[in-house]
Amino acid sequence: MLKAITKSITSQYNVEAKNDILKIIGIHVFIALGLLTGLTMFTLDLIGYSANECLAGDVSIIILFGVAFYGLRYISVNWAINIFLLIPILPYFFFISNSFAIIPTHLSVLNTLWTLIPFFLFFLIFSDKKRDLLIFYAISFITLLFHTYQAGLIDLLFHFQWQSNALYTNPFITLSIYFLISLLLSWRFQNTIDLLIEQKENTEQLINQTIRNLPQGMMHLEIVKDEFGTPSHLEVRRTNLAFERLFKITSRELKDNPADDVLPKIFRGSFDWNKEYLHSKKNHFSFYLERLDKYFEVNTFRISNNQIISLFIDVTSRENRVNELEENKLRYQVLLEAIPDLFFIIDKEGVYVDFVFKASEALKIKPDDIIGNSIFEVGFSEKMSSKIFHCIQHCIEFDSIETIEYALEVEGSSAMFEMRIARLNDHSVVSLARDITTRKMAELKMEEAKNKAEDADRLKTAFLANISHEIRTPMNAIIGFSKMLGSPEFDDDEKSKFIEIILTNGRLLLSLINDMISLSKIESNTLVVKKSLCRVNDMMVSLYKEFTYDLEDKKNIRIKLNCENPSPKFAVTTDSILLQSILQKLIDNGIKFTEEGEVEFGYRTLGINHLEFFVKDTGIGISDKDQNRIFERFHQLDNRTIRAYEGTGLGLSIAQHYVRLLGGELIVNSKLGVGSTFSFTIPYIREESPLKIVR
Incomplete structure (x- = not known):
């Protein structure tokens, strides 16, 4: 609050020095x-609480100080100070x-004197002119003389001691003494101020000369604030010769101009001066x-609240040198990176003399860990160290090249290296160590890919053999029984059975062909999901009827349907053809591998937008090691041509692909001799009711 009051008082005066503000x-x-x-005295006099009433004196105080306040606010400070030269008016009215x-004049001479004397201190503090002290002394002397005349004490004018109720020193002498003291103090203060001003001028001249001769460019900025004291913009106050030479501009173009007007011409957006100087x-x-194609470093110094000195240093040569060194470093680094080897020089005793390796090498080597140490001390096993030492001796003696492969622990993993040792001179060899981890891994992957390709080829061979068998069996039945239909040796009942056999094998052949077509679409990535409205319960009942009819002859297998939502109108939006195909293949698979018991299928809802379908059988089950492979194409638990269960090995693979197209994943939970459960979860869009509430 005090700061706000101070700011309010000094806001209209263009002063910056602390002494002027305090003044x-x-x-x-x-x-x-x-x-x-x-005002207090006037109020007390009006209401009758004052023992010595003097309304004229009260009014004179209010008028004198009021005029002084007006002059201070609206004319000038010196004008307000000069108003107090009229202070002798006050003792006139009062004494x-x-x-x-308010007191008899012959008794109040001292009152007049002590009313005037304090204002010597006022003029000593607030006035910069000795003339004001002299004028006030003259007016005070005349006022005191007039009072002496009015009191009839003129005859005491030249007496040292005066008598009026009490003995006191001649008031004119007292007044003169205070005047002389004030004058001496003023003279002393003025000399001190003059000396300080001279020192300040000399210091400023020295600073200006120093700034002018600085080798760095200097710019003096001032922060201009708005009426709320918030920084609004910058102004350039001055620059030195170095700045003008650096940026090829004259001080006349810069001095006392707003930064936003002149700095764009110099720096052209190279940096944000408002951000750097006002906010950073x-x-x-x-x-x-x-x-200018130059680099600059800038150091800023706040010499006051709103004054900033900014030094600009041309560091272009240094930056160019740094850039040149960086380029050379990069060039040599690239050359080094192009060489995939680590180079070591080892003496005859197996001690490392020097080494060179690329910076990005996974094997982090410190000079202190290598230079001066022997091959027996750097981490090799005793057997490997002995082998390397033997190779070094052999190379030096027979001038041969030896190759060794070894493994090292590098950053928590093993890395493979190939070391080649060649003779350098009679006392040392060059060892080239190459990281062959990638190559070895590639060889392992190639071996793995080869094994997979062989497995795939073997599976395809088995598939072709199986498909040949699977096609011939129904075709032979169809052809054989078709011929028998034309024979007159069989009656109508027998021919009806022949037709049933032909239809059954035809459906089997059609299913086989459909699987082959589905596989072709999957391979060519031409299978498209076509979502439409699907009446789930209708589809499940249709599947139930289809497989129940097929199992009429198998009295030991039961089909069980389990639908969570009993509503016959329950419908969702999905690809019904793919969904039905998935369930057909899973149910068919469950029936195929179940000798007796039941095959249960159905669905349950998960949340508001997922359905989980399942097919559960009490068949032979699947071992843990085969559960991860049953969804591979052409894979069958029994890949022999002659086997207990028919099929191409494509059903589960196709079903898995269909499930993924619908946004799910086919999973199996099985145990040998107990049975298997296949399940998958797919997202769906539930059918909206055609009925809408109007109100």
Whole structure:
């Protein structure tokens, strides 16, 4: 709050020095106290609470201090100070005038004296001119002389001691002594101020000369604030010769101009000066000036609340040198990276003399860990160290090249290296170590891919053999029984059975062909999901009837349907053809591998937008090791041509692919001799009711 009051008082005065601000605040406080005193005395006199009533004196105080306040706010500070040269008016009304004096004039000479004397201190503090002290002394002397005349004490004018109720020193002498003291103090203060001003000027001249001769470019900025004290913009106050030479501009174009007007011409957006100078707390930044093709470093110093000195240093040569070194480093690094080997020089005793390796090498090597150490101390096993030492001796003796492969632990994993040792001279060899981990891994992957290809080829061979068998069996039945239909040796009942056999084998052959077509679409990636409305319970009942009819002859297998939602109108949006095909293949698979018991299928809802379908059988089950492979194409638990269960090995693979197209995953839970459960979960869009509530 105090700061706000101070700001409000000094806002209309164009002063920055702390002494000037304190001076203005002091005058305001002095005038305010005077006005408050006058108003208080006037009020007390009006209401009759004052023992010594003097309304004229009270009014004179209010008028004098009021005029001084007006002059201070609207004319000038010096004008307000000069108003107090009229202070002798106050003792006139209170002590001199026969009409208004509150004390007899012959008794109040000292009152007049001590009313005037404090204002010597006022002029000493607030006035910069000795003339004001002299004028006030003259007016005070005349006022005191007039009071002496009015009191009839002129005959005591040249007496040292005066007598009036009490003995006191001649008031003119007292007044003169205080005047002389004030004058001496003023002279002393003025000499001190003059000396300080001279020192300040010399210091400023020295600073200006130093700034002018600085090798770095200097720019002096001032932060201009709005009426709320918020920084609004920057202004350039001055620059030095180095700045003008660096940026090829004259001080005349810069001095006392807004930064936003002149700095764009110099820096052209190379950096945000408002951000760096007004909002950033950093005192160092750098930038590149494209128009001069130069790099600069900038150091900033806040010399006051709103004054900033900014030094610009041309670091172009340093930056160019750094860039050149970076380019050379990169060039040599690239050359080194192009060589996939680590180079070691090892002496005859197996001690490492020097080494070179690329910076990105996985094997992190410190010079202290290698240089001066022997091959027996750097991490090789005892057997490997002995082998390397033997190779070193052999190379030096017979000038041969030896190759060794070994493994090392590198950053928590094993890495494979190939070491080649060649003779350098009679006392040392060159060892080239190459990381062959990638190559070895590639060889392992190639071996694995080869095994997979062989397995796939073997599966396809078995598939072709199986498909040949699967096609011939129904075709032979169809052809054989078709011939028998034309024979007159069989009656109508027998021919009806022949037709049933032909239809059964035809459906089997059609299913086989459909699987082959589905596989072809999957391989060519031409299978498209076509979503439509699917009456789930209708489809499940249709499947139940289809497989129940097929199992009429198998009295030991039962079909069981389990639908969670009993509503016959329960419908969802999905690809009904794919969904039906998946369930057909899973149910058919369950029936195929179940000798007796039941095959249960159905669905349950999960949340509001997922259905889980399942097919559960009490068949032979699947072992844990085969559960991960049953969804592979052409894979069958029994891949022999002659086997207990027919099929191409494509059913589960196709079903899995269909399930994935519908957004799910086919999973199996099985145990040998107990049975299997196949289930999958698919998202669906539930059919909206055609009925809508109107109101």
